[in-house]
Amino acid sequence: xxxxxxxxxxxxxxxxxxxxxxxxxxxxxxxxxxxxxxxxxxxxxxxxxxxxxxxxxxxxxxxxxxxxxxxxxxxxxxxxxxxxxxxxxxxxxxxxxxxxxxxxxxxxxxxxxxxxxxxxxxxxxxxxxxxxxxxxxxxxxxxxxxxxxxxxxxxxxxxxxxxxxxxxxxxxxxxxxxxxxxxxxxxxxxxxxxxxxxxxxxxxxxxxxxxxxxxxxxxxxxxxxxxxxxxxxxxxxxxxxxxxxxxxxxxxxxxxxxxxxxxxxxxxxxxxxxxxxxxxxxxxxxxxxxxxxxxxxxxxxxxxxxxxxxxxxxxxxxxxxxxxxxxxxxx
Amino acid sequence: xxxxxxxxxxxxxxxxxxxxxxxxxxxxxxxxxxxxxxxxxxxxxxxxxxxxxxxxxxxxxxxxxxxxxxxxxxxxxxxxxxxxxxxxxxxxxxxxxxxxxxxxxxxxxxxxxxxxxxxxxxxxxxxxxxxxxxxxxxxxxxxxxxxxxxxxxxxxxxxxxxxxxxxxxxxxxxxxxxxxxxxxxxxxxxxxxxxxxxxxxxxxxxxxxxxxxxxxxxxxxxxx
Numbered sequence: 001x002x003x004x005x006x007x008x009x010x011x012x013x014x015x016x017x018x019x020x021x022x023x024x025x026x027x028x029x030x031x032x033x034x035x036x037x038x039x040x041x042x043x044x045x046x047x048x049x050x051x052x053x054x055x056x057x058x059x060x061x062x063x064x065x066x067x068x069x070x071x072x073x074x075x076x077x078x079x080x081x082x083x084x085x086x087x088x089x090x091x092x093x094x095x096x097x098x099x100x101x102x103x104x105x106x107x108x109x110x111x112x113x114x115x116x117x118x119x120x121x122x123x124x125x126x127x128x129x130x131x132x133x134x135x136x137x138x139x140x141x142x143x144x145x146x147x148x149x150x151x152x153x154x155x156x157x158x159x160x161x162x163x164x165x166x167x168x169x170x171x172x173x174x175x176x177x178x179x180x181x182x183x184x185x186x187x188x189x190x191x192x193x194x195x196x197x198x199x200x201x202x203x204x205x206x207x208x209x210x211x212x213x214x215x216x217x218x219x220x221x222x223x224x225x226x227x228x229x230x231x232x233x234x235x236x237x238x239x240x241x242x243x244x245x246x247x248x249x250x251x252x253x254x255x256x257x258x259x260x261x262x263x264x265x266x267x268x269x270x271x272x273x274x275x276x277x278x279x280x281x282x283x284x285x286x287x288x289x290x291x292x293x294x295x296x297x298x299x300x301x302x303x304x305x306x307x308x309x310x311x312x313x314x315x316x317x318x319x320x321x322x323x324x325x326x327x328x329x330x331x
Numbered sequence: 332x333x334x335x336x337x338x339x340x341x342x343x344x345x346x347x348x349x350x351x352x353x354x355x356x357x358x359x360x361x362x363x364x365x366x367x368x369x370x371x372x373x374x375x376x377x378x379x380x381x382x383x384x385x386x387x388x389x390x391x392x393x394x395x396x397x398x399x400x401x402x403x404x405x406x407x408x409x410x411x412x413x414x415x416x417x418x419x420x421x422x423x424x425x426x427x428x429x430x431x432x433x434x435x436x437x438x439x440x441x442x443x444x445x446x447x448x449x450x451x452x453x454x455x456x457x458x459x460x461x462x463x464x465x466x467x468x469x470x471x472x473x474x475x476x477x478x479x480x481x482x483x484x485x486x487x488x489x490x491x492x493x494x495x496x497x498x499x500x501x502x503x504x505x506x507x508x509x510x511x512x513x514x515x516x517x518x519x520x521x522x523x524x525x526x527x528x529x530x531x532x533x534x535x536x537x538x539x540x541x542x543x544x545x546x547x548x549x550x551x552x553x554x555x
Binding site: 110215260282283313314 | 335336344403404405406424425426427428429430532533536537538540544
């Protein structure tokens with residue numbers, strides 16, 4: 001006779017747990033080396049506090065009432081709880097603040113898809129450090145963390161959440177058309193995006209720019225191609241990304257970073273640089289992050305901030321896969 | 332924002348993997364590949380193999396509705412399938428890169444020719460009963476148009492449902508419309524026009540950008 005556990009949850013047995021723990025330890029060592037201190041926050045918080053991230057934040061999947069009738073929610077990521085912690089406990093602190101976490105987060109699962117509703121995340125939050133310096137530091141920590149996990153081939157995708165929006169504004173696409181185009185891009189529907197652009201009254205140059213810009217991905221040459229398309233007509237649109245990329249190159253990790261001018265993440269609190277992590281051995285992203293310069297303000301303490309989170313279970317699969325591939329090449 | 336998908340192991344190295352839909356879109360997809368210089372003699376043959384290697388692409392053949400599953404997980408880098416399949420699996424994550432302009436058909440609401448009481452069913456009985464293989468598309472359509480439908484998912488011939496009394500109407504894909512006519516049904520409303528699409532895995536789209544952009548540009552040219 002077996003006893004069920006909820007969909008999306010699972011037991012972790014010793015062999016896997018030992019390896020997950022070892023991975024957490026390696027990541028913690030890297031975060032510690034860069035001066036980040038570990039924090040833990042409550043698994044369950046007040047729903048209205050977590051909801052201050054705005055409606056575009058990751059919604060809590062599990063909500064329930066406490067004995068006093070207040071609505072509680074289980075965190076869906078660690079960024080909002082740490083923003084809350086900074087607003088509460090570090091009002092007068094010297095900046096920047098550097099925190100890391102190894103924690104579980106909770107999300108709703110779709111039926112029959114084998115998704116994890118409870119999972120480990122490892123990541124950092126750097127609060128009070130502006131772009132581009134803070135972003136460059138976060139990418140440097142991320143690259144070191146991937147190396148420590150044995151993922152020397154992993155790549156950090158770097159985009160800018162405000163780039164496409166500012167180009168749309170500049171060429172005169174009015175709301176609500178702007179929001180619709182951004183939704184299509186965030187939904188990775190490039191066919192729908194092209195069709196929507198065709199329906200707008202645009203000059204040929206603007207249509208080409210808006211259609212081709214989100215497809216630009218690669219190294220430094222991406223900036224030249226963006227200029228050829230006319231992106232420099234939009235004053236300053238490329239500057240933040242170029243400054244960040246120059247900073248990353250300055251730290252000697254330019255080859256780890258792939259520029260992606262069409263990158264948008266599902267979480268609405270990102271404002272500037274956006275990060276995603278890929279490994280050739282895996283079809284899913286390993287994690288992501290970016291700048292969230294407005295989130296702290298919503299919690300009453302306006303501060304620039306940047307961070308990333310890695311999905312530990314996926315990191316573990318990628319690690320095992322890279323090991324296996326490495327053995328294959330050696331024999 | 333939903334749960335985290337468990338990672339699929341062993342994303343293949345080597346040539347790009349293209350998931351191809353067996354069935355109605357198969358021939359046209361192979362014709363398109365011919366036009367961009369991919370050798371399709373093997374998949375056109377009588378063999379029972381499902382995977383075919385060419386110098387540029389590894390072709391993986393499967394049911395059209397499995398294509399998004401393989402592409403999302405990275406078991407295929409690219410895939411070709413109908414827009415109807417993509418709409419029905421809209422919760423999956425992949426890039427939709429190209430409209431390939433073939434395999435055009437319409438997703439429609441169809442009802443028995445002699446039945447003009449559809450509105451009455453909703454008004455008096457609370458809902459129209461709809462049989463379909465496309466549950467999500469049907470539900471979205473009725474929600475969008477502000478009507479209440481009871482959507483019944485069936486796997487086989489949908490045309491049977493109104494004839495046998497399981498449902499009042501159907502939502503289905505029609506090509507010529509002949510199957511509808513033969514079963515005493517007619518198109519009442521058009522929901523969406525569907526063609527074949529090229530989709531890409533999210534990670535492959537980044538890590539193999541140059542190869543994918545090159546192939547995608549050639550396919551766009553050849554399918555114009």
